[in-house]
Amino acid sequence: MLDHLKETDHGTPRRESEIEVTLEIDGNLVTVPKGTSLMRAAVDAGIQVPKLCATDSLEPFGSCRLCLVEIDGRKGFPASCTTPAEPGMKVRTQTPKLQELRKGVMELYISDHPLDCLTCSANGNCELQDMAGVTGLRNVRYGFDGANHLQSEKDESNPYFTYDASKCIVCNRCVRACEETQGTFALTISGRGFESRVSPGMDEPFMESECVSCGACVEACPTATLQEKSVIWLGQPEHSAITTCAYCGVGCGFKAEMKGNEVVRMVPWKDGAANDGHSCVKGRFAWGYATHTDRITTPMIRKKITDPWQAVSWEEAIGYAASEFKRIQAKHGRDSIGGIVSSRCSNEEGYLVQKLVRAAFGNNNVDTCARVCHSPTGYGLKQTLGESAGTQTFRSVEQADVILVMGANPTDGHPVFASRMKKRLREGAKLIVIDPRKIDIVKSPHIKAAHHLQLRPGTNVAVVTALAHVIATEGLMAEAFIAERCDDKSFSEWRAFVSRPENSPEATEATTGVPAAQMRAAARLYATGGNSAIYYGLGVTEHSQGSTTVMGIANLAMCTGNVGREGVGVNPLRGQNNVQGSCDIGSFPHELPGYRHVSDTTVRNEFEAAWGVTLQSEPGLRIPNMFDAAIDGTFMGLYCEGEDIVQSDPDTQHVAHALEAMECIVVQDLFLNETAKYAHVFLPGSSFLEKDGTFTNAERRISRVRKVMPPKAQYADWEVTMLLSNALGYPMNYKHPKEIMAEIAALTPTFAGVSYELIDKLGSVQWPCNAAAPNGTPTMHIDQFVRGKGKFIITQYVASDEKVTRRFPLLLTTGRILSQYNVGAQTRRTENNQWHSEDRLEIHPVDAEDRGITDGDWVGIQSRAGDTVLRAVVSERMQPGVVYTTFHFPESGANVITTDNSDWATNCPEYKVTAVQVMPVSQPSDWQREFSRFDKVQADLLQQRHAAEVVGR
Numbered sequence: 004m005l006d007h008l009k010e011t012d013h014g015t016p017r018r019e020s021e022i023e024v025t026l027e028i029d030g031n032l033v034t035v036p037k038g039t040s041l042m043r044a045a046v047d048a049g050i051q052v053p054k055l056c057a058t059d060s061l062e063p064f065g066s067c068r069l070c071l072v073e074i075d076g077r078k079g080f081p082a083s084c085t086t087p088a089e090p091g092m093k094v095r096t097q098t099p100k101l102q103e104l105r106k107g108v109m110e111l112y113i114s115d116h117p118l119d120c121l122t123c124s125a126n127g128n129c130e131l132q133d134m135a136g137v138t139g140l141r142n143v144r145y146g147f148d149g150a151n152h153l154q155s156e157k158d159e160s161n162p163y164f165t166y167d168a169s170k171c172i173v174c175n176r177c178v179r180a181c182e183e184t185q186g187t188f189a190l191t192i193s194g195r196g197f198e199s200r201v202s203p204g205m206d207e208p209f210m211e212s213e214c215v216s217c218g219a220c221v222e223a224c225p226t227a228t229l230q231e232k233s234v235i236w237l238g239q240p241e242h243s244a245i246t247t248c249a250y251c252g253v254g255c256g257f258k259a260e261m262k263g264n265e266v267v268r269m270v271p272w273k274d275g276a277a278n279d280g281h282s283c284v285k286g287r288f289a290w291g292y293a294t295h296t297d298r299i300t301t302p303m304i305r306k307k308i309t310d311p312w313q314a315v316s317w318e319e320a321i322g323y324a325a326s327e328f329k330r331i332q333a334k335h336g337r338d339s340i341g342g343i344v345s346s347r348c349s350n351e352e353g354y355l356v357q358k359l360v361r362a363a364f365g366n367n368n369v370d371t372c373a374r375v376c377h378s379p380t381g382y383g384l385k386q387t388l389g390e391s392a393g394t395q396t397f398r399s400v401e402q403a404d405v406i407l408v409m410g411a412n413p414t415d416g417h418p419v420f421a422s423r424m425k426k427r428l429r430e431g432a433k434l435i436v437i438d439p440r441k442i443d444i445v446k447s448p449h450i451k452a453a454h455h456l457q458l459r460p461g462t463n464v465a466v467v468t469a470l471a472h473v474i475a476t477e478g479l480m481a482e483a484f485i486a487e488r489c490d491d492k493s494f495s496e497w498r499a500f501v502s503r504p505e506n507s508p509e510a511t512e513a514t515t516g517v518p519a520a521q522m523r524a525a526a527r528l529y530a531t532g533g534n535s536a537i538y539y540g541l542g543v544t545e546h547s548q549g550s551t552t553v554m555g556i557a558n559l560a561m562c563t564g565n566v567g568r569e570g571v572g573v574n575p576l577r578g579q580n581n582v583q584g585s586c587d588i589g590s591f592p593h594e595l596p597g598y599r600h601v602s603d604t605t606v607r608n609e610f611e612a613a614w615g616v617t618l619q620s621e622p623g624l625r626i627p628n629m630f631d632a633a634i635d636g637t638f639m640g641l642y643c644e645g646e647d648i649v650q651s652d653p654d655t656q657h658v659a660h661a662l663e664a665m666e667c668i669v670v671q672d673l674f675l676n677e678t679a680k681y682a683h684v685f686l687p688g689s690s691f692l693e694k695d696g697t698f699t700n701a702e703r704r705i706s707r708v709r710k711v712m713p714p715k716a717q718y719a720d721w722e723v724t725m726l727l728s729n730a731l732g733y734p735m736n737y738k739h740p741k742e743i744m745a746e747i748a749a750l751t752p753t754f755a756g757v758s759y760e761l762i763d764k765l766g767s768v769q770w771p772c773n774a775a776a777p778n779g780t781p782t783m784h785i786d787q788f789v790r791g792k793g794k795f796i797i798t799q800y801v802a803s804d805e806k807v808t809r810r811f812p813l814l815l816t817t818g819r820i821l822s823q824y825n826v827g828a829q830t831r832r833t834e835n836n837q838w839h840s841e842d843r844l845e846i847h848p849v850d851a852e853d854r855g856i857t858d859g860d861w862v863g864i865q866s867r868a869g870d871t872v873l874r875a876v877v878s879e880r881m882q883p884g885v886v887y888t889t890f891h892f893p894e895s896g897a898n899v900i901t902t903d904n905s906d907w908a909t910n911c912p913e914y915k916v917t918a919v920q921v922m923p924v925s926q927p928s929d930w931q932r933e934f935s936r937f938d939k940v941q942a943d944l945l946q947q948r949h950a951a952e953v954v955g956r
């Protein structure tokens with residue numbers, strides 16, 4: 004591999020210690036923290052000790068015996084990877100004796116290794132090859148005729164990597180990576196001595212084992228034994244760029260390793276602060292969608308959605324969209340159009356869309372898909388703590404003693420963070436899970452939740468209030484913290500409220516379904532177990548009382564003093580890559596960038612001066628209001644960038660009716676998604692590989708996205724928004740997204756210090772970043788809350804309107820799984836389908852038996868909003884009375900069933916609670932039949948565009 008693609012491997016992990024140790028290595032004095040290995044100390048002194056079984060992401064194992072050293076006053080040849088540095092040691096890493104021993108070790112390895120270096124996929128990037136060179140191995144005395152493993156079979160079952168056992172040197176790095184880094188424990192070394200071999204599960208192929216295809220073992224493997232198939236096909240990369248995963252809110256840093264404009268592989272970036280060199284199957288392997296043949300790279304227009312698409316030039320498409328928007332505004336008024344930006348887009352793209360809406364459309368009708376996921380987080384944390392964001396870094400979990408996971412399924416939704424969390428749990432931290440389902444983390448290898456509060460969906464508020472009741476009435480509150488940091492009046496009122504008998508675990512047990520004793524034990528553990536950190540997800544926010552639960556969570560953290568230092572805090576696990584960012588940069592209809600209300604005249608004046616326009620002082624329409632207004636005939640035009648509202652928003656049929664009612668829908672996307680089937684203008688989007696920009700992850704960490712290939716459709720998304728704005732008569736002339744970030748920084752106090760230069764220098768930066776925090780803010784609310792005094796808010800439980808009845812006796816809750824992502828537009832176009840190729844309905848055995856349902860049966864699911872048909876998975880993970888599905892496949896119609904109930908404060912839909920009936924069926928639902936028909940019609944209309952293009956040439 005080219006040297007600039009390699010990163011220094013220190014051999015063993017960094018050790019933290021106040022105590023320093025000075026020693027001499029090959030005559031060089033070096034000082035390291037106590038506990039550092041000799042191998043790592045040598046690297047610090049600029050000396051590379053030969054090694055094979057050691058790598059700095061894993062604890063040393065000491066098996067290869069290549070890293071031997073001599074130490075004055077010590078007998079023998081200790082392994083430098085497992086020997087800690089001690090004061091005054093004198094170490095030699097290069098002596099004739101060591102050279103001879105190392106050569107001997109290498110001889111043994113090479114005598115049982117296929118010597119096909121020239122045709123091996125790892126040629127140029129193989130540590131065994133490097134060590135043969137380093138040790139000066141010139142011949143192998145044992146010959147190659149003895150017993151060997153050269154005929155071992157390859158396991159090619161995983162779609163992304165192969166396991167070629169003939170090349171395995173049994174260094175154990177893969178096994179340790181799976182245990183230590185990923186925490187899945189899928190690999191073992193089976194057999195002994197000569198027979199020892201790496202084996203997934205019970206000697207199964209990778210795909211049949213517990214393996215979740217995170218790639219940690221592939222990354223750790225020093226040979227071509229575990230190798231990416233893309234490298235086998237394309238060869239070693241020749242250049243790379245650091246970028247950020249475009250999937251979930253963990254925001255993992257990656258090196259896009261390239262050959263020309265082609266991605267050879269995505270390698271997790273060791274210095275990525277969010278992931279520390281780890282990855283999951285999506286970011287690591289599922290990037291093939293970016294070059295999928297389904298991508299539409301020519302702009303298209305049509306007058307009606309029943310017309311065939313016409314492929315047109317960019318100029319024509321933009322001109323048509325602009326003239327339609329102007330026509331609609333002239334006919335229906337200025338507020339009759341709006342825009343939606345996706346949290347999959349970059350900060351710069353989101354900023355431009357909201358600027359386009361506010362400055363060029365002249366209204367505040369802009370919203371983002373964060374509306375349907377974490378808008379209650381923004382609202383709830385702002386009210387209580389004063390800032391609409393999580394309080395910690397991911398690394399902070401390494402200091403946590405008690406981890407409370409509520410309404411989140413990190414092993415599926417935020418896998419790299421889950422691995423970090425699991426590591427801390429294996430070290431002894433205690434786990435409380437609050438979730439209706441027995442999610443994986445409740446019990447997984449070497450992890451068992453101390454308490455799993457398996458609540459009834461929709462009763463989150465009653466649970467957080469009952470936990471607070473125990474803490475308040477059993478004297479477990481952090482009185483000094485509260486007195487110093489929190490608002491007295493709101494605290495007294497809150498204490499009186501939660502202490503009421505009706506809020507006790509005993510009184511609420513019948514509602515929540517959580518046994519009172521378990522609730523009390525969990526509350527005591529959270530309040531008294533040391534550093535307690537809360538991590539929560541959409542199982543908290545996507546409820547009619549989502550904002551109330553978020554505030555209840557903040558109350559819990561404040562009343563126990565678990566805010567403002569490492570290891571504690573309130574941490575929303577954001578779903579998409581840039582949910583935090585899209586909220587930060589003003590994508591909500593009521594807020595300008597930096598969460599400042601549009602009614603604030605001072606703030607509005609600043610933006611008016613900078614943008615040269617007059618801004619509306621009233622909030623614009625939220626997404627659901629846009630739909631209602633469309634049906635009422637007052638909202639007639641929509642610019643939708645990167646979001647598939649038809650598939651992702653609740654009550655699909657209502658959304659579809661709204662879109663049918665509009666006169667001009669402009670969709671900017673990679674694919675002709677479900678929303679684009681209702682569109683009149685299609686503007687091709689660009690993938691994260693085709694543009695520069697930034698994403699902000701769940702830790703408020705702003706990281707760079709870097710262009711590694713030209714946009715397939717000529718323009719990056721931010722350029723398309725500019726074209727549209729210019730065509731509407733509002734000039735935008737940015738040359739590069741860094742200029743957009745400079746404008747955001749100039750207008751947003753919390754971003755004041757953010758620049759591409761700073762991000763390049765630091766790798767990433769967590770806002771607030773300004774004069775007070777020039778390098779960003781890892782932990783928030785350290786000395787005081789952003790709002791001054793922390794404010795307790797009363798969390799009165801109000802049952803959802805969505806209730807089980809005789810007609811709809813089960814509660815449906817939704818979520819996602821590891822291999823697919825959101826509406827699946829990206830992951831469905833990758834080999835990730837091999838893990839999950841359809842949405843299924845999980846149902847408890849008792850409910851299944853009552854209905855005569857067995858595993859794999861087709862079942863109809865009906866709610867008051869609609870019905871659909873899926874296959875059943877009978878699973879003890881569910882509790883009786885609750886069913887569950889994912890929403891990754893459009894034909895499943897999971898959101899045909901979800902209702903229009905929403906959070907009282909933010910309109911975030913109540914995806915997590917829908918009363919349904921489930922029955923065995925033998926054919927698709929009416930909606931599914933209509934979906935198939937419409938899908939075919941739209942595919943034909945797209946096909947006709949292709950035909951027209953060919954004829955036209």
Ligand code: SF4
Binds near residue numbers: 188218
């Ligand atoms: S890909 Fe990940 S889960 Fe699978 S065996 Fe390797 S380390 Fe373990």
Ligand code: SF4
Binds near residue numbers: 172220223225228229
């Ligand atoms: S597969 Fe690779 S990492 Fe695992 S033991 Fe073999 S050589 Fe080492």
Ligand code: SF4
Binds near residue numbers: 248283284285
């Ligand atoms: S955890 Fe999230 S950000 Fe990291 S690689 Fe997986 S999908 Fe990407």
Ligand code: FES
Binds near residue numbers: 053054065067071083
């Ligand atoms: S690197 Fe130290 S024993 Fe293998």
